[in-house]
Amino acid sequence: MDMNAYLSMFIDESNDHLQALNDNLMRLESSPEDISIVQDIFRSAHTLKGMSATMGFEDLASLTHEMENVLDLVRNDKLKMDSFIFDTLFQGLDALESMVEDVVQGGTGKSDVTHIVNNLANIVKGDYKNSSTEPAASTSTTAAGQENGGLLDQYQSSVLKQSIQSGLQVFYIKVTLTESCVLKAARSYMVFDVLENTGEVIKSEPSVEDLEQEKFDRSFTVFTISSVSPEELTSKINSISEIETVEVLPLDEESLATLSSAGTQAAAAVEAPAAPAKTEKAEVKSADEQKKPAVKAPVANRTIRVDIDRLDALMNLFSEMLIDRVRLEQLASEVKRQDLTDTVEHMARVSSDLQNIVLKLRMVPVDTVFNRFPRMIRDLAKSLDKKIDLIITGADTELDRTVIDEIGDPLVHLLRNSVDHGIETVAERVAAGKSETGTVHLRAFHSGNHVFIEVEEDGKGINAKKVLEKAISKGVVKPEDAGKLSIDEINNLIFSAGFSTADVISDISGRGVGLDVVRTKITSLGGNVTVTSVEGKGTKFSVQLPLTLSIISAMLIKLGDEKYAIPLSSIVETAIIQRSSILMVHGNPMIKFRNAVIPLISLSKLFESPSYSEEHEEEHEIIVIHKGDKWAAVVIDEFIGQSEIVLKTLGKYLTNISGVSGATILGDGQVALIVDPNALIK
Incomplete structure (x- = not known):
């Protein structure tokens, strides 16, 4: 099979999963006790691992697997998140992003991630600087449970039992592949994809790692909680090519207890009634008949990915049609034939609707740019030893794709400048009578044919006197003109080329190559950027951008x-x-x-x-x-x-x-x- 045909899909979906991992890890850092977030993170990591293994990117798959091991302990309440674990997981994400970017550039996606893998492995063992004794104890309990021959450990049994008591459907599934199956790992991944789209996988035998490395003969078994009937589940799995048989056994508390305490022989015994899973004996009553709540099935994805070049081609063709429409309107006014005038007016209405659709096709929410900033602010705050909250509003505001592609870097400059120059240290904020945590607002909103993006913080504000002195010394302002400038005019001098008021040059800002670049870039997009500030209160950058450029x-x-x-x-x-x-x-x-x-x-x-x-x-x-x-x-x-x-x-x-x-x-x-x-x- 030619994997290159799937490379574009792999890259797009990997970037989506990496962004989801970043977003959810940020959420989890704010609410470390919320296990539902851990479940979301685990699913994204698990899917990314399966995709990477199928495509042959082993370093990606192995690193994601180690991250998954840590997350598995957390979601099973065997490990408590702390700063070391968060930092290690974020390091792993950075490495994954680098490897995916290497794939985008035509590379092999390989990278030396030994240090991160070792840290993750030590976390799983409970052998790291912030660990408690709980993980080690829990892990040993799990191992003991499996050594006793049971297919499920205590936690897995408990989850499945509670699911049955809540009215959810629990299944034991055995899948056998055909003897001629070439990509066994890919087929098992496709089965897991079906199961995860209809519910949640609790346990597999062999393990997921062994399945991905094809360390199994032809069969594997799975315990799953599902939102669909056994017949539908059987049908969905059978629709995958190179599947020989599918056996689906609905479990109740009694059969679950047998499987939990016994080994594979008991599983085979319990499995006997499952063979006719597709017959009347395997029938399970619907949720309505049972008068118990059912899991809501996921809604089908109604979006498709379209190459931006195709949208550009569509826009160019429509542009030519628009020129011809105006020409026809002019000719119709000269000829003065009623049937021609009516036809041209109808064409104008239709093309106007078409124009709106074509323009909307190119419109992208600014969220695609904004979603990388929470992680950036978190890392900056840690490196500067500051406490900062980033509040994003209006992320669903839409902009032309061309503008979206160009606006990311200017916003990075503005946000880094706000965090470095604007927000004070904890000690400075407390001394000024402010809360320890500084706030940075990132807003987007429509106004007429423009979109405004604002970056506002509650820091120390711009020192206008210092800015003016620097501007005079740099020759930006003549001394005789200095007295004529208003406060806002002085503040906007920070956009001058090579201008910086930083006393110490850092990796974050202070080299005088930031804000003039911001203004140049935004002006090239037909926009404008201004700054207003009140010393001691904070600063607000306002970026005005055209809605579309076409x-x-x-x-x-x-x-x-x-x-x-x-x-x-x-x-x-x-x-x-x-x-x-x-x-x-x-x-x-x-x-x-x-x-x-x-x-x-x-x-x-x-x-x-x-x-x-x-x-x-x-x-x-x-x-x-x-x-x-x-x-x-x-x-x-x-x-x-x-x-x-x-x-x-x-x-x-x-x-x-x-x-x-x-x-x-x-x-x-x-x-x-x-x-x-x-x-x-x-």
């Missing part, structure tokens, strides 16, 4: 014979002003707008438009644009109207053109440049 609503305008597009998301309003109302301030044209004086920008001068001159106009049509809380007015020749436009890049030969962010093709085939309002205000 199709936007825009105002089409003219400058003489040339057409331009200005994104509606940046427009405050349109107006007509008299030439006499223009003010000159230090040689720059300004106008009064909403109790403020804002600059007046001439697009014709900026773009050197030869076909339009506003010098002799008595009235000017203007568009008021904004970038954050800064406004400006743009003088234009004529309004054409609003339109949905498709963003096209200018290509590699036309880069860094001031005031232009791209181009679009209009319905009449003309190319219109897209004005970049952020660059105009800058």
Whole structure:
């Protein structure tokens, strides 16, 4: 069998399981007594181990197996979690992530994890620095139980007995593979996958490790709690290829007691009625008939993975159709045939709905970026000896996939900066009358055609005086201009290139290469980042991002014979002003707008438009644009109207053109440049 065909699926599912392991370990660290979380972690580790073994990544499988051994003791209440165990498990997760990344890069997924494996093995033995005597005692009890010949230890018997008393269905299953079966481990994994999707596996014989290493002949047995009938369970397992026979024996308390205390011979005896599991003798009443609660079967997964290149191709095809639609609308208005007009209007409605669907296909929750931050904050807090709570809100807010792919690194910089520079040490917080634990809020929310992401902490705030002194010494601000700056303007100087107020350079921050990179990256995405701070109270970074980068609503305008597009998301309003109302301030044209004086920008001068001159106009049509809380007015020749436009890049030969962010093709085939309002205000 060619395993390369399954490699992409393995990588995707491994990343999902690793993220689930990270998330649930973080949850468990907050609630170490919650065994249900341990069960979730164990299932993810178990599935990852089976997948890795099937694909032939032995180092991945062996490390996951050692982690699984520790988790098995914890979920069976034979081991109590402590900081050493958590740290070791997190180290194991980091190693697993590195190995999966190596597979992604075309490697073999091999790594020297001997140190971590030894630590995990010592935890299982109870031979490590924080261990209690309980694990060793419990382990010996288990061993004694198995040496006495019983198929189940005391804990496993207790779990199954309680399940039966609660009305759940418990089965003893024997599966025999065909003699011609080549990948026995893969078949056993597929059986376990069926069982875990319909309930929970309590015990297997041979052990899971032996099954994965194919250390068995053709048969294996399993004790399981299931949510489906024996007939359905038999059918599901029989649907797997290379399965010769399946015997399903429903257990009651009496037969369970026999199996718990006896060995394989008694199992065979109890098994006798199970042979006709598919006949009337094996019939089990439904949950309704028994008047007992049934386990709710898992809902089928209704999502599929789609390559982003296919979505890009779909977007490009739709973009071409949108251009043709605008062209058809223009032709229909000229021809003035009612049947043509009706058809074009219907096409416009359908394509508008299609546009919404296409855009939504590209939308991804920011949770895909946010979910790696709790672990990062935990590790940073430990390395800095600080206590920090990360509170995430709005993780279901959606952004275009292109933006999602680019926004991760800037947010890492902002969060690391907040933890290192913002949050004080425990001693400093107590001295300032604050709680020992600092709080970092990570928020995402929609506003108009933008998504805002905020990083806010309750730390010491920005020392504006120190920032200003550093800015003057770096030449960022002239000494004579320093007195004219507001507090917010001073605080935003931290985004200047090479700027840092750190007294000590660390691995976390303080090299002066963080926040200027953040602003550059976010600006390249058509967004903006600002900071507000109150000294002694905390700091808030606010990132504004466009909802999508592919199709936007825009105002089409003219400058003489040339057409331009200005994104509606940046427009405050349109107006007509008299030439006499223009003010000159230090040689720059300004106008009064909403109790403020804002600059007046001439697009014709900026773009050197030869076909339009506003010098002799008595009235000017203007568009008021904004970038954050800064406004400006743009003088234009004529309004054409609003339109949905498709963003096209200018290509590699036309880069860094001031005031232009791209181009679009209009319905009449003309190319219109897209004005970049952020660059105009800058």
